[in-house]
Amino acid sequence: MKATLSDYPGGQLIKSISQGDFKNKRVFLRVDFNVPLKNGKVTDDTRITAALPTINFLREKGARLIIASHLGRPKGKPEAAFSLEPVATLLGEKLKSDVVFAHEATGYPVLKQSKELREGQIMLLENLRYYAGEESNDNEFAVKLSALADAYVNDAFGTCHRAHASVSALPGLLQDKYAGFLLEKEISELGRVIHNPDRPFVAVLGGSKVSDKVGVIEALLVKSSKIIIGGAMAYTFLRALQVDVGSSLVELDKVTLAGKIMTRAKEAKCQILLPVDHKMATSFDPPHAVKDSENAHIPKGWMGLDIGPKTIELYTRELAGTKCLFWNGPMGVFEQKPFDIGTMSLAQAIADLPNCVKVCGGGDSVAALNTSGLDQHFTHISTGGGASLEMIEGKAMPGIESLKRVPR
Ligand code: ADP
Numbered sequence: 001m002k003a004t005l006s007d008y009p010g011g012q013l014i015k016s017i018s019q020g021d022f023k024n025k026r027v028f029l030r031v032d033f034n035v036p037l038k039n040g041k042v043t044d045d046t047r048i049t050a051a052l053p054t055i056n057f058l059r060e061k062g063a064r065l066i067i068a069s070h071l072g073r074p075k076g077k078p079e080a081a082f083s084l085e086p087v088a089t090l091l092g093e094k095l096k097s098d099v100v101f102a103h104e105a106t107g108y109p110v111l112k113q114s115k116e117l118r119e120g121q122i123m124l125l126e127n128l129r130y131y132a133g134e135e136s137n138d139n140e141f142a143v144k145l146s147a148l149a150d151a152y153v154n155d156a157f158g159t160c161h162r163a164h165a166s167v168s169a170l171p172g173l174l175q176d177k178y179a180g181f182l183l184e185k186e187i188s189e190l191g192r193v194i195h196n197p198d199r200p201f202v203a204v205l206g207g208s209k210v211s212d213k214v215g216v217i218e219a220l221l222v223k224s225s226k227i228i229i230g231g232a233m234a235y236t237f238l239r240a241l242q243v244d245v246g247s248s249l250v251e252l253d254k255v256t257l258a259g260k261i262m263t264r265a266k267e268a269k270c271q272i273l274l275p276v277d278h279k280m281a282t283s284f285d286p287p288h289a290v291k292d293s294e295n296a297h298i299p300k301g302w303m304g305l306d307i308g309p310k311t312i313e314l315y316t317r318e319l320a321g322t323k324c325l326f327w328n329g330p331m332g333v334f335e336q337k338p339f340d341i342g343t344m345s346l347a348q349a350i351a352d353l354p355n356c357v358k359v360c361g362g363g364d365s366v367a368a369l370n371t372s373g374l375d376q377h378f379t380h381i382s383t384g385g386g387a388s389l390e391m392i393e394g395k396a397m398p399g400i401e402s403l404k405r406v407p408r
């Protein structure tokens with residue numbers, strides 16, 4: 001079954017752009033054009049391409065588009081290195097159409113330009129973070145932005161966990177507001193995973209630190225039947241079970257917490273699976289004397305840098321029959337061969353699961369998945385690193401909450 005906005009609590013109060021009437025309206029579209037720049041040129045245009053379906057849809061519906069984004073961290077004042085002007089040029093090329101670049105985001109000249117836009121025309125505002133009011137969620141700044149908008153669309157999921165003016169205060173001032181296609185998919189798919197999963201629901205968690213993921217683990221252990229753990233995080237858990245971990249990365253101050261998490265998982269009848277062997281080295285940079293451990297213990301002087309072959313086999317077996325799966329965090333130091341084997345093997349095992357909703361979220365895990373060529377076997381790959389994890393934690397996200405229409 002297809003996930004919908006109603007899979008998220010209160011999601012039925014949010015409208016999708018497919019339900020809107022935009023003819024001749026000035027539509028303020030908040031996107032994520034936070035792209036990498038080098039010498040004034042965009043070096044990765046993934047985020048621009050990802051916004052095109054929403055932009056094209058709104059244009060076809062006769063909207064007069066005012067597009068806004070942040071870029072980098074200019075700290076509340078103009079800084080040429082973070083100007084969105086190169087993005088306006090590239091966007092124009094992609095759309096084969098003129099994009100008016102406004103050198104500001106507020107003020108009379110921009111207001112005048114917005115009123116002069118014709119149906120289907122596009123204007124891109126200057127970096128919202130040139131204004132201190134953006135990050136402080138300042139109401140006055142939001143009021144100024146609202147002067148540009150007859151309707152509002154948010155398609156910037158990666159920013160929704162932050163209470164910033166363009167995603168929080170601004171839509172709070174408007175009734176005619178919508179989720180763009182990208183945001184609608186994120187809310188629906190992540191919403192389904194955490195609030196309405198098909199069962200058995202299994203989580204695969206890895207990455208570097210327990211401390212980054214405590215909230216996610218705690219939310220998942222009451223929802224899922226199994227949590228499969230890999231990555232450096234596993235060593236803090238193994239240490240709590242008094243398994244030798246050699247010189248592997250361990251957060252000593254989180255060992256007790258890891259023990260408590262395992263106790264709570266047991267109470268919640270959620271099985272926690274930990275590696276039974278490891279791919280190890282005596283030094284990492286460069287990797288030296290790589291070999292697999294005999295068992296879960298790591299000898300002195302060695303560090304675990306990936307899950308081992310027995311663990312891959314075990315985890316693959318344990319995944320069988322899963323109907324809904326959430327994956328965050330690589331199983332090893334996937335950036336460095338051969339420590340990518342665990343991550344890539346699990347990606348393959350997940351890709352092979354029949355009749356299963358498969359969702360992946362998190363910066364590094366998504367990067368790993370995208371290089372694996374297996375991404376098309378996933379139901380959803382989230383574009384928001386931190387935002388997807390906050391969503392899974394079940395935290396209320398300011399940018400999503402303020403899209404809800406107050407029933408009248
Ligand atoms: P995500 O961005 O998907 O949430 P994290 O940022 O938590 O993932 O973790 C990714 C990082 O964890 C990677 O840089 C990877 O090299 C590192 N990592 C994974 N396993 C290990 C390990 N065994 N030892 C050291 N670092 C590891």
Ligand code: MG
Nearest residue numbers: 362363364365
């Ligand atoms: Mg990361």
